[in-house]
Structure formats: C-alpha cells, structure tokens
Amino acid sequence: MAQSSELQTGLYRRALLAGLWQQNPTFRLLIGMCPPLAVTTAVKPALTMGVSVIFVLVCSSFVTSLMRNLLKPHLRIIMFTLTIATFVTICDLYLKAYFPRMSELLGAYVPLIIVNCLIIFRAEDCASKSGLIVSILDAIGMGLGFTVALCILAGIRELLATGCIFDLRIMPRGFVPWLAMQMPVGAFVTLGILLGLASALTKKKES
C-alpha cells in the first residue's frame, strides 16, 4: 500500500517537474517556438503570454483528460482544437477586458495560442492518456517551463535593449542600449545562445 502511494507521488512529481527542465518545451523539445521569438521584447508581454498559455494548457488538459475514454481516434484532433480554441477565446476576451494594453501589445499572438503545438502535443501525449491529476500537474509543469523560458529570453533582451527590466534601471548610466536586441535578430541570437547553453548543460549532466 505504502509502495503504491510512493509510486503515485513519484509519478505526480515527475509529471510536474518534467516540463521545467528535462522536457522543457522551449529549451529541450523546441516546440511552440513562435511566442519565444515574437513576444519576448520585454518581460511584461512575455509573462502575460506565459500565464495565458498556462491557463489554456491547464483548462484544455482538464477537459481532454475528462473525456479521454469517450474520444474517437479519428475525431480527437478536432476535439483538441475545439477545446483549445474555446479557452483561448475566453483568455483573449479576458485580456481585452482587464489588460487592454497587454492585449494590444500581444495582438494576434494571443489568438495564435490555438495553433501552439505545445498545447496540442500535451493533449495528445499526456491528457488523452492519463488521469486528471497527472494531466493537470503536467500542464502546470509544462506551462511553467514555457513561461520561465519566455521570461529568461525576454529578460535578457529587455535588459540589453533598454538597460531596464520592469521599468527598473539595472544597467549603469553609461550603458549604450543594444537596439538590435529588440529586433528579430535579437530573438534568434539570444535563443540560439540559450539553446546551446541548455544543450551543453544537459550533456555535462549526462556525462
């Protein structure tokens, strides 16, 4: 009995922690790469996008897991898309109502969460095959991993492009802003360096 409970706790822990590093969607799996490149000019929009993705991931995983035994194989992608689109629409409406500035700043990228392959991947790979608790923990872990990755990228870009983070001056007065960091090139270069670092760290750990 105790062994079974221990096994279950281990399963829950693995589900929650996998997304943070081992299967981090941005640094390890390289999926859902549109937001990391597009909305990481500053930490605030990156954080908003991350929280939106967490909300959609958790809600869609919850619903998908609930109806996993009723899903017909040939209808599952339509069902996933329908579920994800519903929660993305609600999230978009909420941002428009209570965070209009952020909604404007993120523009089309909020509705585009519908086609973020991270969410459909978790629905297909985890929520449609696992129980409710594992699915939700997995969604929280993956969402947090994605948000942390977005914030790291955005933090580096915002700091080097403006010298500030969250409007707080971090760099010394004489610092010359690297304007290129606000442009797409900044996103590609920063992401490339971070991916290289993540890969090197994993290899070091494995060896």
Next chain:
Amino acid sequence: MPKIKYFIQQSWLLIVSSFCFGLLIAASNAALSPQIERNLANKLNKLTIALLPAAKQFIPLDADIEVQIASGKKEKVKIYKALSDTEQCVGWSFNASGKGFSNMKLVVAVDKNFEKLTGFDVLVCNETPGFGDQIKMSYFRSQFAGAPVEELTLVKTGDPTKIDSEIVAITGATISSEAVVNILNTFLDSIKKQMKEKGLLGDGTK
C-alpha cells in the same frame, strides 16, 4: 436510419462539446463585453482628444451618413462635432474601418472646413506585430496630419516629412499602409460629399 444512428454514435461528443463550448464562450462574452466596450470608448475619447487638442467637447451629429465600404455594404458612420471651450467648431471626428491583413478600425479627425486632415489613430488593429502594426507609429501617422482632404496616394519612396497627398508606405508593411490610405480615401470623400449635401459644412461649423 442505421446511417443516422452511426452518425450520432460517431459524433455525439463533438456535437455536445460544440454546444457546451459555445455556451461557455457566449457566457464569457456576455460577462466581459461591457468592460471591453468601456475600454474602447475610453480609448476613443483619448485618441480623439489627442487628434483635436483644441476640442473641449464632442457632440454626435444627428445625421444619417453612410459610406459604401469595399465589400459593397453600406456602413453607418457616426460623426462627432468637436467644439472649443467657446463652443466654436474646431473640427470633426469619426470612426472608419476596413481591411488590411485583418480588420482595422481607425479614428479620423479633420479640420472644421473638412479641408485638411488633423490626423488619424488606430482604435483596433490585428495586423502582424512588428510589421503591419507599424501603422500605429507616429513616423507613419505624422504624414497625415495636415494632409489635404482629397485622393491620397501611396508611394513606395519619397520624403515622409513632406505633408501632401502622397503617403510614403512603410517598408515591409505595404498592405497595411495601403489599407489605411484606402480606408481614408473611401470615408473622407463620401462623408465630405454627404455633409456638404446636408449643409453641415459652412454654416454648420459656426
């Protein structure tokens, strides 16, 4: 009959879920749309005041003005008369909408004689961030402040600081720039004609 039974067996979950999700979206929309409308109204006020700084109040015009948009449909336009603190007309403002890559809604302001644009700003825009949404930037919008109310033309190269009917397109966002020029051409010409016909310009401006 067996066909219908098979169809229901296969798709009942999809039908029931679509209905439930539809209800959920309708409920969220009903709960959040008043706040969204309020945000839009606040933004409209802020933008219009910025375009017509001499205005102290805006009076909606009690006239039926319709504009035929690109799809062939007629769109009703609400015109606002901008009054100074001495109740003199200082300009007119209205909303104009159209399509670039996606739908966009502009707020447009003109002077009291409807001869010069005082500018435009973007109320709603879902153009590609970083490209099409550059129409919101002042370096593009400043070309319209003072431009004559006549057929505006879009050019790919030129001096954007020169204020005339030639508008220099944004590099990488030609479709969005073109959309703004088309929307303004459609609305300005039609509204000016109708306001003249109804005698709202000239005497109406006093």
